[in-house]
Structures are given as C-alpha cells and as structure tokens.
C-alpha cells in the first residue's frame with residue numbers, strides 16, 4: 001500500500017494516508033501529501049477531496065523520531081499552506097486521534113468531520129515543544145483564544161462533540177466515516193464556501209486574560225518552558241497578522257525542539273511506550289484475567305481493589321472477619337466517593353464500581369478468580385499464611401501476587417505447590433492513582449505469569465517496570481540512597497530547609513524531609529529496626545534519632561520540622577537542631593543547584609548499581625520508576641537520562 005493513495009468517488013477524491021502505526025508525518029508522508037495536493041488541483045474532474053487515514057487513527061502528529069535530526073523539507077507548515085490554498089476544498093475525516101501536526105493538517109483543510117469517539121488536541125507541550133505548523137495560529141481563528149489557550153498550554157485533547165461545540169470540527173458523523181465525509185463534501189459544494197482558517201477574524205481578549213493565564217500556568221507547570229511559550233504563541237496569533245504569527249510560532253517551535261526539556265520529554269515518551277510490551281516477553285501469551293481477588297482491605301488493598309474496578313474487573317475482597325470486611329469495603333467506598341467529589345466519577349459510575357465488588361471472610365469465594373493480589377501486613381509469617389490458604393482456595397492456574405514493598409518475595413513463596421504462578425506486583429499508594437507498577441518475578445515465575453503482570457498493568461493503565469529482587473526493589477532502594485544523601489548533607493551542616501527548597505526548585509513537589517514528615521518517619525524506622533534485629537548492618541540514621549525522640553512527622557506534631565497545631569507549614573525546629581547536633585560536623589552552605597546536582601547524582605549512582613546487578617533491565621525503566629512513583633519531574637527525564645546528558649555535556 002503506498003503511503004498516500006488517491007481514489008475517486010465521482011467528482012470527490014479520497015486521499016488515504018497509510019503510514020503505520022499512527023500515520024505520523026514523516027518526511028515521506030509530507031512529500032506525498034504535497035504531491036497529492038498538486039495532483040488534485042491539476043485534475044479538472046475533481047471538485048473536492050476527503051482526507052482519510054487507514055489503521056487505528058487519523059494522523060497522530062509529527063514523527064517524533066525525526067526530532068533529534070535537522071528538519072527535512074518539505075516542512076509541514078508549507079504542506080499545510082498548500083492544502084489550505086488548494087483550488088478544491090479538502091475535508092479532513094477524523095477517527096482515532098488528530099493530534100499535534102495531525103490536527104494542524106486538519107485545520108489546513110477547509111472542513112473537518114469526525115466520528116463521535118475521535119479526539120483532537122495539541123499535545124506538543126507534553127513533548128517540551130509548541131505546535132510548529134500553525135496549531136496556535138489557526139486554532140484561535142476557528143475556536144477562539146480561550147479554547148486555543150486551553151488546548152495548546154495543557155496539551156489535553158478534547159473529544160469530537162466538544163471540538164464541534166467550540167468550532168474546531170464542523171460535524172460529528174455516525175456510520176461509515178468515508179461515506180459520511182464524502183456526503184458532507186457533496187453537500188458543502190452546494191453552498192458558499194467558508195474562507196480558510198488563516199483568513200478568519202479572531203476576537204482579541206483583554207490584557208488581563210493573558211496575565212491571569214501566565215500566573216496560572218507558571219503555577220501549574222512550574223519549571224516547564226513550553227506551556228508559557230505556547231501561551232505567548234496564541235497571544236501573538238490573535239494580536240499579530242497571520243504570517244507574523246506563523247513565523248513567531250515556527251521560530252519558537254524550532255528553538256524548543258532542540259532544548260534539554262524536549263529531549264527529556266521525548267525520552268520519557270518512548271520509554272513509556274516501550275514499557276508495557278517488553279521485548280523479552282514477545283510471543284508469550286498472558287493468562288486471561290476476568291475476575292480478581294484482593295486480600296486485605298487497608299489503604300493498599302482498598303486502593304488496589306479500586307484500581308481493578310476502574311478497569312472493569314469484578315473484585316472479591318477478603319478480610320479476616322466480617323467487621324474487617326465492612327471496614328475494607330468502606331475504605332473502597334471512600335475512594336470512589338472522593339472521586340465523585342473531585343468530578344472524576346459520576347454518582348452512577350461510583351455505584352457501579354461498588355456493585356462489582358463483594359467482600360467476605362470466606363476464602364472459598366476465591367474459587368473462580370484468575371488473579372489474587374495480597375496486600376496484608378508486611379510480616380513474613382502473616383504473608384506465608386495467606387499464600388498457604390490461597391494455594392488451596394484458588395484454581396491451580398490462578399496467578400497469586402504479593403504487593404510486598406520490602407520483603408523478599410522468594411521467602412513469601414516458600415512452600416507454594418506451584419510457584420510458577422507466583423509474582424510480586426508492587427503498587428504505589430494511592431494504588432488507584434499512582435501509575436507505577438513494579439513487577440517482581442521470583443526465579444520460578446513462569447513467563448506467562450510475568451506476561452500476565454504486564455497485561456494487567458496495561459488494562460489498569462499503569463506503567464509497568466520489571467524489577468529484580470533486592471531490598472526495596474528499584475524505587476525504594478533509590479529512595480533510601482536519596483534520603484541517605486540528604487542526611488549526609490545535613491551532617492555536613494547544610495540546612496534541612498535549604499535541601500527541601502533545592503529539590504522543590506529542581507521540580508519535586510516536596511523536598512525529602514517535608515515528604516518524610518507528611519508520610520511519617522516511623523515506617524522506614526521500623527524497617528531499619530527489623531534489619532538490625534535480623535543482624536543486618538544498618539547504621540543509625542538521623543531519622544532514627546528523631547523517631548526515638550517521638551518525632552514521627554506531622555502526625556505527631558513534628559518530625560524534621562515543627563508544626564503549629566492544625567497547620568501543615570513546616571517550621572525549622574530548634575529541637576531537631578539540638579537532637580542532631582552531635583552528628584553534624586561543620587556549617588556548610590551550598591547553592592541550591594549544587595544540592596540538587598548532588599542528590600540526583602546519588603540517585604543515578606544507585607540506579608547504575610541497580611542496572612549493573614540486573615535489578616533493572618533498562619535505564620529508561622529506572623527513570624519511569626522515579627517519575628511515576630516518586631515525583632521526579634517528568635520534564636527532567638529522570639536521573640538516568642540526566643546522568644547520560646550530563647556525561648555527554650562534560
């Protein structure tokens with residue numbers, strides 16, 4: 001199949017793009033589209049053209065794989081200008097997604113029709129760039145400045161009906177898209193043609209709109225360059241003539257295309273797409289998961305149950321006794337109620353979620369589940385007892401998973417009659433929100449069990465990363481090193497508040513000490529105490545000193561900081577300074593950037609060790625763990641990406 005083919009339906013030409021997997025605008029496709037526009041203009045029998053895409057989607061945008069190289073002609077703005085200037089009107093027929101350059105091509109067409117579940121958007125800011133082929137210039141001319149700002153600065157797509165309401169799409173069509181678009185074109189030919197998008201008038205918002213948007217974006221997208229630049233492009237687009245605005249947008253796009261943030265975000269883009277289908281599992285069929293069980297209805301278990309319900313799976317929640325069952329179900333109910341309050345679910349959807357979950361203390365209810373996830377107390381004896389029960393209660397082919405975050409899964413699986421179906425599935429709290437899923441096979445785990453873990457992650461919309469067995473797997477092991485690094489700085493005399501501020505400046509929502517105060521210092525303390533009791537070498541940390549003094553974080557009124565009663569604002573603590581004084585040598589001050597450099601280098605060094613030991617399979621996986629589990633700023637690309645980038649620069 002050629003990349004662009006032309007068929008005829010009477011006097012309407014149907015231009016079909018076929019460039020799998022997502023019809024991205026590669027150089028070859030741009031060239032072929034340009035030629036198609038020339039061919040159709042030269043054909044006296046053609047009165048209009050329908051632009052259609054083969055496969056799962058309309059054009060998903062520029063070909064991101066070309067972004068690391070110099071731009072090759074024909075450039076997209078010129079291709080779109082040619083389509084817009086065509087002697088016969090083009091109708092874009094949209095299914096799947098029309099994103100970035102894909103939407104820009106559609107905006108160059110005289111009309112746009114879309115099926116109801118199609119979406120359109122300008123996701124360029126999520127790649128650290130702005131639209132580069134008229135997206136910020138034509139969108140306000142069709143949909144107004146307010147809608148254009150929303151689309152271009154958030155990167156969030158909108159569905160076809162909304163796109164029609166704001167004027168970006170002319171009609172939402174049902175039935176066969178090709179036939180509907182041809183019919184639309186025929187009807188349009190019978191009426192006066194509207195002018196192309198570039199010639200439409202646009203309303204100019206008053207200056208307060210722009211300053212308000214600037215402030216909101218600076219807050220929402222702290223540290224990111226592209227969203228503010230996208231805003232500037234839309235502003236230029238409504239205040240300046242079309243050609244000037246196009247030049248301004250293109251210049252901004254080209255400058256950002258080569259930026260560190262764009263390189264980082266592209267790295268994450270491809271890492272995320274590779275993660276759900278690892279090469280070593282190619283050809284391994286996952287086991288079907290139609291029903292699931294969850295053992296334990298505490299915070300983790302309830303979150304996991306909610307995540308499974310969000311993916312449409314019926315869930316059986318098991319607790320020790322009826323009282324605990326009721327508590328567990330109430331925990332799940334509270335999650336869905338919260339989602340309703342935040343507008344994420346309707347009341348009816350929340351009720352449907354709850355209707356699909358049954359709670360019981362009777363393990364016999366697990367007889368027909370395909371997968372069980374255990375999320376009980378982190379104590380090896382308790383976990384082993386659970387799996388002994390599961391081994392008899394579940395079908396022999398059911399996958400049995402533990403959500404342990406720091407116990408050795410091999411020790412949990414001891415004695416299981418069929419360890420091939422056993423696996424670690426480490427969710428992050430809140431489990432229905434956090435995207436990361438660490439998948440931890442034991443040596444006996446069968447390939448199809450491992451593949452089932454990845455398939456489950458895909459159906460839950462999670463980012464799966466395979467981790468080998470070590471204390472803390474990938475994420476918590478790096479977290480430990482990060483915290484140790486932060487404590488090492490405190491021991492050198494660097495102020496606690498300076499370290500937190502440095503990491504916030506870097507892009508984390510919170511610094512390492514504030515985060516511990518929020519989550520509580522006692523869990524990690526108890527782990528260290530457990531390790532000490534087991535005879536493992538575990539040096540005393542500054543955190544241990546605080547916990548021993550009763551400072552477990554915000555919940556005890558103080559941790560690394562003091563807190564006024566009922567307040568969450570961290571206040572530097574004289575008590576803490578006194579408690580840790582014997583361990584602090586010197587009074588070093590470091591610039592914030594140097595603090596962040598040091599701590600990120602620590603994370604990367606641990607990541608390198610994790611890779612060398614085979615605990616992680618790819619450096620990209622480590623970056624995904626940090627971004628999706630630990631709040632590492634996405635636009636920095638992750639510690640391993642930064643380490644590579646820094647290495648090259650040096």
Ligand code: 3H9
Nearest residue numbers: 021024060061062063064076099100101123131132133273
């Ligand atoms: C842009 O357009 C800039 C312009 O304004 C300016 C130009 C001058 N390029 O996500 P999937 C690959 S910026 C290259 O799993 P789905 C992807 O890596 C661009 N490759 O599919 C994967 O490869 P593999 C703005 C791309 O069905 C395969 O396609 N556009 C691109 O779940 C399948 O991807 C975007 O940001 C690309 N643009 O979802 C849209 N996109 O099979 C990005 C995908 O080897 N794309 N691939 O692993 C998406 O959001 C989703 O792919 C989409 C389909 C929703 C379309």
